[in-house]
Each structure stands twice: as structure tokens, then as C-alpha cells.
Amino acid sequence: MTTSSGRTAAIIGAGQTGVTAALGLLDNGFDVTVYSDRDQDALRDAVPATGTALIFGEAQRAEESLGLNTYLATAPLSTGQSVRVVDDGAEAIAFDAWFDGARGIAVDTRLKADDRLTLFRRRGGHFVVETVDPVRLDAIAAKADLTLVATGRGGLSALFPVDPARTVYDKPQRSLLAFSVTGLGHGPDVFAHRSTAGGQHEAYSAVSGQGETFWGPYLHKDAGPSWAFLGWALPGSDWERRFAGVTDAASALQVTTGLHRDYIDWDLPEVNQLRVIDEDPHSWLTGAVTQLVRRGVGHTANGHPVAALGDTAISYDPIAGQGAQGGLVQAAALVHRAAAHDGPFDIAWLTAAFEDFYDHRGRAAQLVTQLFLSDPDFAEIGGLFFAAASGSPRFAGKLFGLLDDPRRFDSVTSEEAAKALITEFAGEPADEVLARFEPAGGFERSRLLSPAA
Ligand SMILES: Cc1cc2nc3c(=O)[nH]c(=O)nc-3n(C[C@H](O)[C@H](O)[C@H](O)COP(=O)(O)OP(=O)(O)OC[C@H]3O[C@@H](n4cnc5c(N)ncnc54)[C@H](O)[C@@H]3O)c2cc1C
Structure with a gap:
């Protein structure tokens, strides 16, 4: 060579x-x-x-093409992402996507x-x-x-x-909080209220007017298999104010625990088990990206x-x-x-x-x-996609495939084009998929027991 x-x-x-x-x-x-x-x-x-640096198939193949370690053998992998959306206080959308052919690795x-x-x-x-x-x-x-x-x-x-x-954009669309933590495994008992895949699926929540959160399996340099949190706060939101109070790893976890107690309580038992990574004082960051x-x-x-x-x-x-x-x-x-x-x-x-x-x-x-930032140019398309993902597991998997290979989204510039993509990804007419959508009407809560219980 x-x-x-x-x-x-x-x-x-x-x-x-x-x-x-x-x-x-x-x-x-x-x-x-x-x-x-x-x-x-x-x-x-x-x-x-x-950053968290979650990557999928094309990026993994790029590493492989250079003969590099992809860590697929040693890192905890994710096979899907479960999504929950709160809209105007209502528990509106819940679905669990299985990635279509790709595995996530961070x-x-x-x-x-x-x-x-x-x-x-x-x-x-x-x-x-x-x-x-x-x-x-x-x-x-x-x-x-x-x-x-x-x-x-x-x-x-x-x-x-x-x-x-x-x-x-000429300015950041969100304030960010990111950190990694330990104390929680990746077995079927973890996040079981969201997915039968348990801790192998990432957990995403969006709360209108506040922002979005993500938990995902992570390979930390010192702690090994662990979890990464990412939080996005909308300008002027309560979450943004809370993120601004983070000054170290302990306060990052504390702020995030409070945020779950007040806004995302369905995942709180998982969050309560997490611990700061003592060996790494730099396990967290706040900021914003334009x-x-x-x-x-x-x-x-x-x-x-x-x-x-x-x-x-x-x-x-x-x-x-x-x-x-x-x-x-x-x-x-x-x-x-x-x-x-x-x-x-x-x-x-x-x-x-x-x-x-x-x-x-x-x-x-x-x-x-x-699209995922709910940019006003794509807000309607995003709404259609999440509704379709609730009605079609096949569409849900392929929707998240856009994170791996975003090119299929290139041509989606209108509602018609969005429906055409839904039809193609779901393998059935978009209108039939969308007609199956029903608001979640109440999310299942975690029943994870603390290790001592
Ligand atoms: C919160 C957050 C979460 C993220 N999550 C994801 C994700 O899930 N998936 C994903 O794909 N991407 C994600 N990203 C993006 C991803 O982390 C970055 O795109 C990637 O790590 C950037 O790598 P880089 O090598 O280009 O830059 P960097 O990692 O910034 O490396 C640049 C290096 O150059 C050095 N340097 C700077 N100036 C000089 C100089 N003048 N002379 C010499 N050296 C210099 C720096 O010290 C640094 O070591 C995320 C980003 C953030 C902020």
C-alpha cells in the first residue's frame, strides 16, 4: 500500500x-x-x-475504503431511533424507526x-x-x-x-448542550417503553416552543460504552435559559435531569440512572453552530x-x-x-x-x-413526514436513512414531491399512509427500575 x-x-x-x-x-x-x-x-x-459524531453507512464505508477502524466491533451500535413529539402541550406523535440497512455508531x-x-x-x-x-x-x-x-x-x-x-442562515438556530455519561446499559430493559430494541435505539424528543433532545449509544474514550446526550434549545426558550446555567459535567447532568422531570418525564427513570464520567472533566460542551x-x-x-x-x-x-x-x-x-x-x-x-x-x-x-430544524421552508413537509412515519414503519426507517444518505431529499421542494417520496419509501400511496395517522394521545412512561429497587 x-x-x-x-x-x-x-x-x-x-x-x-x-x-x-x-x-x-x-x-x-x-x-x-x-x-x-x-x-x-x-x-x-x-x-x-x-460533537457526538454519530455516523451511518456511507461514512462508515468511507472509513473502510481507507482501511481504517470503524469501531463497529467495539462500540455500542444503534439500529433505530424512537421519536416523540409534544405539540402545544399535547403528546402528539410517537413512532419507532428501524434504520433501513444502516447501523448508527458514535x-x-x-x-x-x-x-x-x-x-x-x-x-x-x-x-x-x-x-x-x-x-x-x-x-x-x-x-x-x-x-x-x-x-x-x-x-x-x-x-x-x-x-x-x-x-x-446567518445565525445559529439553536443553543446546544452536549455531554456523555455512564451508568446505563444498552439492553432491552433500557428505553423499553419506546422500543422493543430497548437501548439499541436512540431516543429523540421534540417539545414545541422549547427544542429537541437526543440520547444515543456512545463509545467514550475513557468510559467505553456509554450514552451521549444532545439538547437543542430554541432562542428565548426556557431550555435555552437552563442550558446557559451549565458550567461543568455535573451541572450538565443536573440541568438535563430537571429538564426531563419538567418536560420529558417519560424517560426520567433512565436519566436518573446516569452518572458523570469522573475521568473526563471535558465530557460536556455548550455552544451554537451557524x-x-x-x-x-x-x-x-x-x-x-x-x-x-x-x-x-x-x-x-x-x-x-x-x-x-x-x-x-x-x-x-x-x-x-x-x-x-x-x-x-x-x-x-x-x-x-x-x-x-x-x-x-x-x-x-x-x-x-x-428539515430536521423545522425550518419554515420545510415545516409542512416535516409534518407530513412525521405523520407518515407514524403510519408506516417502512417509511420511518427510510426517513432516517436520509441521515445516512441525504440525497433522496434533494428533490423534495414541494408538498407533491414530499408525497411522492412517502409513496416511494412506504411502498403504498402517501394518502393511505397519512390517513392512518392518529395522534399518540399519551406516551407510555418508562418503568425502568433503579438497580437498588
Ligand atoms: C454538539 C454537536 C454534536 C454533533 N453531532 C454530530 C453527529 O451526531 N454526527 C455528525 O456527523 N456530526 C456531528 N457533529 C459535527 C462533528 O462533530 C464535526 O463535524 C466534526 O467532529 C468536525 O471535525 P473536524 O476534524 O472537521 O474539526 P475539529 O474537530 O474542530 O478539528 C479541528 C482541529 O484543528 C485544530 N486547529 C484549529 N485551529 C488551528 C490552527 N490555526 N493551527 C493548527 N491546528 C488548529 C483544532 O484544535 C482541532 O484539533 C456535531 C457537532 C456538535 C457541535
């Missing part, structure tokens, strides 16, 4: 996207240098995970990046601890044949202007071309889990393309690579995220 091509690559940023590309290029004969503002120990233990981004960085260094990759600024980037790009910037949403992303034609698309290619002061990768190129609100997936797909595609290319990695080549990625995934991934 490692034949020397005599070509050099520089990658700025050692998050999971950067190191995935670095290892892939190294294994394809490039002489690769990774520049990171933190040393390897700090990348693993001194920062929070960038691995601590710090663990994944650390494992890949270890392999990268062992196989002869160069790792330089240095905060790269635009001046330094110019010097780096002058020497490397291929320079990729994977510094996340901040970092050097400003080198790549926001593309207004591809960007819908979903945007940047120009995928830029150049340094002296005109050397550089390409944006992962969050540096496109950032997403995490509600549809597209960021890590997109970064991995983009990284793998770029590696394969570079390995097969003989000429220079000039602006034209880098632009073609980015445009192909945007067409293949980026655009649709943005749209699916807007």
Missing part, C-alpha cells in the same frame, strides 16, 4: 477529519505532515469532543483522532505542534504539493469566504492553493448529524482522487474535488438539516 510517490501533503488541524485524510494520504504514498495547535495528549485529554472524536494519529506517526507521518496562522500557512503551502486546512469551524476557516448562494457553506478552495498571500476540509468547509447544526459524516466522506473521496491523480493539485483540481463533494453530499446534507 505504501509506495512512495515523492509527493508531499500538509494538513492543518488534527481533528478526526484532518487525521483521517492524513493517514489516507500517507498510506497512498504521500509524505505527510500534520500541523496541530495541540500535542497528542492534549488533543485526547484536554479538550471536549467536537465514537468519541478524541478517541478516533488519537487512534489514527498514533497509526499515522507509527507509519512515518510527521506531526508538528504549532498553531498555524495565515503567514505560516503561506510558507507551508509553498513547499507542499497538496495543502488541506481542517481546523474546524474556527481556526483558519476565515480564509475561505462564506458562499452566500449556498448558505441559508450552518454555512464556505468556498472550498482558497489561496494564501502568495497565491498557493489550499483546500478546506470538514467543518472548515461546511458546518451544520448537529440536529441531523451531518458534520462528522460529511467530513469523513469528503476526506476519503479526496484521498482516493489524489492517489489517482498525476498532475499538480492546482485550483482547478481542488475546486473540482470540492464541487463533486458538494454535489454528492454537501447540498443535500444542508437541506436535510433544515
